[in-house]
Amino acid sequence: MDTMTMTTGRTASPRIAARRGGGGDPCHAPYHASIDRALRYLARHWRQQPDLAEAARAAGMSEYHFQRVFTRWVGVSPKKFLGYLTLDSAKAALERGESVLDAAYEAGLSGPSRLHDLFVGQEAVTPGEYKSRGRGLAIGYGFAPSPFGECLILWTARGICGLGFVMDGNRGRCLADMRARWRDADFREDAAQAHRLAARVFSPVEQRRKLGLVLMGSPFQVKVWEALLQVPEGALVSYDRIAAAVGKPRAARAVGGAVGANPIAFLIPCHRAIRKTGAIGEYRWGGARKLALIGWEQAQAERGRAA
Numbered sequence: 001m002d003t004m005t006m007t008t009g010r011t012a013s014p015r016i017a018a019r020r021g022g023g024g025d026p027c028h029a030p031y032h033a034s035i036d037r038a039l040r041y042l043a044r045h046w047r048q049q050p051d052l053a054e055a056a057r058a059a060g061m062s063e064y065h066f067q068r069v070f071t072r073w074v075g076v077s078p079k080k081f082l083g084y085l086t087l088d089s090a091k092a093a094l095e096r097g098e099s100v101l102d103a104a105y106e107a108g109l110s111g112p113s114r115l116h117d118l119f120v121g122q123e124a125v126t127p128g129e130y131k132s133r134g135r136g137l138a139i140g141y142g143f144a145p146s147p148f149g150e151c152l153i154l155w156t157a158r159g160i161c162g163l164g165f166v167m168d169g170n171r172g173r174c175l176a177d178m179r180a181r182w183r184d185a186d187f188r189e190d191a192a193q194a195h196r197l198a199a200r201v202f203s204p205v206e207q208r209r210k211l212g213l214v215l216m217g218s219p220f221q222v223k224v225w226e227a228l229l230q231v232p233e234g235a236l237v238s239y240d241r242i243a244a245a246v247g248k249p250r251a252a253r254a255v256g257g258a259v260g261a262n263p264i265a266f267l268i269p270c271h272r273a274i275r276k277t278g279a280i281g282e283y284r285w286g287g288a289r290k291l292a293l294i295g296w297e298q299a300q301a302e303r304g305r306a307a
Contacts, residue, residue, distance in 0.1 A: 034059040035073045036149050038066070042078065043291035046085040052078060073147070074296060075303040084295040090236060091278040093298060097235035134185030141178075141187055142194025143171060146202045147296070148289055151265075152178055153194050153201070159212025160197065163264045165285040181216055181263060201267065213264060220246070224258035231272045234301025236294065238276035260284050266293070 041058035042050065050058075055078045056066035070078050083089060139161065141154045146165075152174050154162030162178045179187060200211065215222065223246040231237045239252040239259070248254065255273075262270040265285060271293040275281050283290035 031069045031073065032145055032147065034061055034066075035070060036147065038070060038078070039074075039081075039148070039292040039296065040286075040288045042082055043085060043288040043295065046082050046291070049082060074299050076299040081295050081299060084298040085291055087278050089298065090274060090280065090294070093234060093236040093294070094238060094274065094276070094278060097231045097237035097272065098241050132184055134182035137182070137185040139182055139185045139187050140190045140193055141175070142189055142191045144191075144194045144198035146198055146266075148266075148292055151198060153197050154178055154182070155193075155197060156214050159214045160201075160264060160267065161214040161216070163201070163266060165265060165289060167286060178263070211267070213267065215263065217258075217261065217263070220248070220254065221258040221261060223247075224255055225262060225268045225270075228259070228262075228269050228272060231269060232301070233269075233297040236272050236274050239273055239281075240276050242273060256281075272297075 038055055038059040042055060045054075052063050052067060055070075056063045059066050059070070061069065067077065070081075074081055076084075137156060139154055139156055141152065141162075143150055143152050143166065145151075148165060150166040150169075150171075152162070152164050152166060152171070153160060161182065164174055164178050166174045179185075215225070217225065224242060227242050227245050228237075239255045240249075242259075243249055243252045243255045246255070259270045259273045260282070262268050262284070265271075271283060271290045273281075280287065280290060280294070
C-alpha cells in the first residue's frame with residue numbers, strides 16, 4: 001500500500017506576482033477576469049502571433065487600456081509575453097531548470113532549497129488518516145478567483161491539502177476530483193476563508209506569509225513533487241531529468257503520472273515539467289493555463305533579474 005512521507009521545513013517559491021496599480025488583493029482586483037481571458041487567449045493562439053487589437057478584444061478592453069493594465073499585471077507587454085511562449089524560449093528555460101536541479105541534487109534534497117520568497121512547510125498525514133482516507137478529519141473548502149481563473153482550495157488545520165483550477169466553469173467536477181483522495185473526511189464550505197487563502201497564495205511576494213501543505217501520495221510521488229520544488233520560477237525541467245534526479249532514470253512515464261497526480265497546483269509547480277524537446281505537453285488543468293503560468297513566471301523572473 002502507498003504511504004505518505006514528506007520532509008518538514010523545506011522551502012518553495014513560485015514567484016508569481018499579480019501586478020496591479022494601487023495595491024490590494026490581486027484576487028479581487030477589478031481587471032482579474034479580463035487579464036485571465038487575455039492570458040489564456042494568448043496561450044491558445046501564440047502560434048498566430050495575435051496583435052494588440054486581437055488580444056484587447058479577448059480581454060474586452062480598448063487597446064490603450066489593455067496595454068497598460070496587462071503590463072501592470074504581468075510585468076511585460078503583451079508582445080513580449082508572446083515571446084515567452086515560443087519553443088526557443090521554452091528550451092532556454094529548460095536549460096536553466098536542468099542546471100538548477102542538478103545543483104540541488106548535488107547538495108541533496110535534505111539541504112537548503114534554492115528557492116526563496118514563499119516558504120512552505122510540508123507535513124505528512126498520519127498513517128491512520130491515510131488508511132481511512134481522512135475519516136474524522138475536518139477539511140474546509142471554497143472557490144476563489146486567481147490570476148489564472150477560478151480555483152478551488154482545500155485545507156485542514158495543518159495547512160492546504162488541495163488546490164486546483166475550475167475547468168469550463170464546472171465547479172462540481174472540480175470539487176469531486178479534489179475530494180476523491182479525502183473521500184471520508186468531513187467537508188465544510190467556507191467561501192470567506194477560501195478567498196483569504198487565495199489572496200495569500202497568489203499575492204505579490206512581499207505580501208506572502210508562511211503556508212503549510214498537507215500531502216498524501218506514494219513515496220515515489222512525494223520524491224517527484226519534492227524535485228519540482230527545486231525548480232525556480234522562470235525555469236522548466238524535463239520529465240527525464242526529474243526521473244534521473246529521483247533515482248529512476250528510466251521512469252519518465254511514471255514521473256509524468258506523478259506530476260499529473262499533484263494535488264496542490266501552483267504551490268507544487270507541476271506546470272514547470274515539460275518534454276525534453278521543449279514541447280509543453282499536457283496539464284491537468286488545461287494546456288492554455290499551463291502556458292499562461294509558464295509565460296507569467298518567465299516574465300516575473302526576467303523582471304527580477306533586471307531589478
